[in-house]
Amino acid sequence: MADKTIRVLLVDDHQVVRRGLRTFLEIQEDIEVVGEASDGAEGVARTEELRPDVVLMDIKMPGTDGIEALRRLRELENPAKILIVTSFTEQRTVVPALRAGASGYVYKDVDPDALAGAIRSVHAGHVLLQPEVAGALLAQDDAGSGTGRGSTLTEREREVLGLIADGRSNREIARALVLSEKTVKTHVSNILMKLDLADRTQAALWAVRNGAAG
Numbered sequence: 001m002a003d004k005t006i007r008v009l010l011v012d013d014h015q016v017v018r019r020g021l022r023t024f025l026e027i028q029e030d031i032e033v034v035g036e037a038s039d040g041a042e043g044v045a046r047t048e049e050l051r052p053d054v055v056l057m058d059i060k061m062p063g064t065d066g067i068e069a070l071r072r073l074r075e076l077e078n079p080a081k082i083l084i085v086t087s088f089t090e091q092r093t094v095v096p097a098l099r100a101g102a103s104g105y106v107y108k109d110v111d112p113d114a115l116a117g118a119i120r121s122v123h124a125g126h127v128l129l130q131p132e133v134a135g136a137l138l139a140q141d142d143a144g145s146g147t148g149r150g151s152t153l154t155e156r157e158r159e160v161l162g163l164i165a166d167g168r169s170n171r172e173i174a175r176a177l178v179l180s181e182k183t184v185k186t187h188v189s190n191i192l193m194k195l196d197l198a199d200r201t202q203a204a205l206w207a208v209r210n211g212a213a214g
Helices: 015-025 040-050 066-075 091-099 112-123 131-140 147-152 155-165 170-177 181-195 200-209
Strands: 006-011 031-037 054-057 081-086 104-107
Touching: 006 015, 006 040, 006 112, 015 031, 015 112, 031 040, 031 112, 040 054, 040 066, 054 066, 054 112, 066 081, 066 091, 081 091, 081 112, 091 104, 104 112, 155 170, 155 181, 155 200, 170 181, 181 200
Parallel strands: 006 031, 006 054, 054 081, 081 104
Antiparallel strands: none
């Protein structure tokens, strides 16, 4: 089971929040808390040092906030999935974090079992978006990434894109299309390049907006 354990880093400026998260997560058989950080800058450093699978990141922190930390991790091409854990519900706060590279978000009052489920979900490659936030992202999307670019996709790439929009991970897409995960990763990379998108979240939103979702 060791190779299936999800390694998690906690990044929050409130020690009581980190302690509460750690207390719950440590009783999960498939989740291991490998470290903590009290601000975004330390979070970036610890993510690079510990190489966790998933980072639980607060947005509002003194000094380097969660959004800036997300941008730095993207620049470093760190593979960790970032799950925002926030007390802020405003779209103007959450949307920039998703645009900066987060795989999704949950609120700090989330049910503990739902939090564990969210960690497993983003680790598997899913994107967690509530409908109202997805709508806000779509409304703000650049007109430049319109349907014209979609004509450059092959039929197989359109199939992969539709499954990304359904929230499928690379492994699930591979099973659905009877492909290897390596081949799926290549298709995903080609899709992002052809549509000039930064990540799977943007690809999923592009597919929904342009009618490419399943």
